Amino acid sequence: MKLLDYFKLGWDQLKRRVVVTLLCTMGIAIGSASIVVAISFGESLHQYSQKQMSKLLMSDEIIVTGGGRAEGADPNDPNSAKPYELTKAKIGMMRTFPHIKALATYRTLNQFEFEVDSKKGYIDEIFATELDTLPAFGHELQQGGPSEQENTIILSYGATMGLFDSQLSKTRQQQLQSTSEREARNAWQEQQYIAYPVYQKQIVLKPRIFRSNDVGETVDIQIPVRVVGILKKPEGFTDDMLMRQKTAYVSPALGKRLQEAIVQMNGGKVKEGKNSSQTADYNKVQIKVDSSAHVKEVESLLKKLKLTTSTNLQREESMQNQLFTVRLIFGGAGVFILLVASISIIVAMTMSTYQRKRQIGIMKVLGANLGQIRNMFMVESALLGLLGGLVGILVSYWVIWGISIAIMHFNPPGPGPQENILFISPWILPVGLFFAIMTGVLSGIYPAIKASRTDALTAIKRD
Template identity: 50%
Template sequence: MRWTDYLRLGWDQLKRRLVVTLLCVIGIAIGSSSIIVALAFGESVTQFSEQRIGFYLKTDEIQIYPGQDSSDSAENKDSRSTSGAYDISKQKIEIIRSLPNVISIAPFNRLQYFNFTADSTKKGSAELIATDLTAMKDFGFELQQGAYQDLNNAIILSYGATVNLYDERTAAIRRTQSQRISSSREEEPLIPYPLYQKTILLEFADVQTDGTLQTVSFPVRVIGILKKPEGMPDSMVRYDRTAYISLELGERIQEAMQKSRSANRFVEKSIKAKVDSVEHVRQTEEWIRKLKLNTQSNLQRQESMQQEFVIVRLVFGGIGLFILFVASISIIVAMTMSTYQRRRQIGIMKVLGSNLRQIRNMFIVESTLLGLLGGIAGIVLSYWVIWLINIVVQKFSEGSSSEELLFISFWILPVGLFFAVLTGVLSGIFPAIKASRTDALTAIKRE
């Protein structure tokens, strides 16, 4: 017999037992689609975490802090202050800049939260960070308005620092609302205030020797507004209040804070180094630590997330394999029942000269067709599942991106189809052997 004969006979038998065929195909389709969805879920979320969660996990950046030695107090070790034995000097910055694979480096010294006043009445607050303003674009900062300029009396505000500014009247209304007990009260919408190219006053209160308060202010011009982070919900944007100033202005403000009797003098001094590739981050960190500096990156967080994704994929894959196992049992039962129902046909084939191998091949081809049909149906089903998941995610997501989160790569489809066909082949071995052992004369007489 030729293979075309096997295929024709197998297809005829599947059509005769249509209900059993559909049940077997559905079982295999669910199992293979589970495997395809598991692989697609792992690959899609991994790629999304590496490319789209940029403002949370910048894995190609290294945060560098002053080092500490064993003689430092526990308070100094915990505060990451600049009083440690191994400070970040200009010489060390130049050494780090010259390291292989380091493409950019800039200080990011965190001061404290400052209040600011715009247009004499509007008030807001932001955390000041002193840095090289022209190097911000190297670290993924994108401007909605303005341009990066290294000016002493300039400031760049985050989008969150420009929203919901208040005046005295608004502050009184908010205080009144906060005193009311209302669990159903919704958060106020984000209303940005136009601050670009305006002069604002950075302010902090200084207690004088006579006990009076004096406001120390620094006039600065807003030269840029950062873009609203893509995908960040409004509930987080309103708390993302940061402002970036030049290093020279940061030093002047720090000197004023040191002279003040009430201002918070704590400054978290650090620098950021951007590496050309994630693969070089670990080696670069080892080189920087040799300069007696502390480093921190998001590599461990990324690796832990990838491990979690592997667990999720294994869970989905295990569910798919279990469903395929159950489906294989149904195929074995269906094909075994088919051997009893077709004993006369098997007996006649043996009498006419069919050997054991041909009978076994006939049943294995039939079960393989079941696996192939289930695999094709599983591919269609997996696309439907991915489509539904994307619709649900886009409907309930607070982000404005319309891009699909999950996708199925081409290489995943042959994998799902392979497991489906393999299930069919393995499930057909036992019925094929049992059919080949059927006694021809006994089967014909009983029929």
């Protein structure tokens, strides 16, 4: 008999026993759908967690600083730290490393006040960096963008909130006299949460210094700059949290000028403390790698330059190990359901052998051998697995679609383009179909062997 003949015989038998075929098909469909959904859950969680960890943990970024001194070196010897310094030559070498998506140098300057339109605000930290690299490191702009002009600044959204206005302060004092203190406080707090429009306006920066009594003082050093960009308002943050995020970004050239002003303000000496400054043009380098999988490779190259590196890769690996356990649990549940479904096939095919004893006996009398009888039952079981697998794939799409709708219903989408959290990768479908067919084949082995051992004469006489 040819393979096509086996398929024809098997298909005819499945059509004759419609109820049994439907029950076995549904059992395998549920099992294969469970496999597909379980693997899809694991794959979706894996990719979603990777994206979220890349955003929150920044696992694809490396912070590079100077390596300090060699072990046992004299701390009073300035030359002992030179091989471990962060220099321009080393940064030039970093730019040639493979898998580097973006690189930015950073100098951190603390505590500035600024004035705009007779209002006063303050900035906790100013970062001097290459402004065109901000989007690469996840800093989205709500207004404007980097400029080639030197005296420009990009403010965070929080830096535009809570600006002090002397006229507004007088109005508040009047409100305290005419209304209750609680109402006046609430009105003042609401005004503090309003972002002041400073985009494309000129502001005047004033450094603050801290004396030994930790009292902040401003000095008569004024540096006018133009606001060329405002960072996008972060999602999921309360107004109180945004009020504390008062940062800004300037070019390295302007950062150097601000640093010189601070040094001059301190009498030409670098002062240790809250406003400690660095004599170098930068105190760290931030690197964006094209994938977190290449972070270790880039990190090993950086350590050869005798530099200190810092990443969140270990935290990501720990979380990925936990997610891998979840994926195993999902997959194990699907396999268990499929094994339960295989029992229905064994029972159905075994019953079929008893019902078809006469047919088997006649086939043997006509010359069918044991192998042909076994193959007939095996192909029939494989067809059951194929049907169940195809139905299972359809069911799995419905399940994923339904769960996705439920997630969107209970978790309203935010602004901007949305992406599906749950999805079925193309490679999962053949896996689910393979498990379904293998379940059918393995479940048909025992009935096939039992059918092939049926005595022809006894079967014909009994029927």
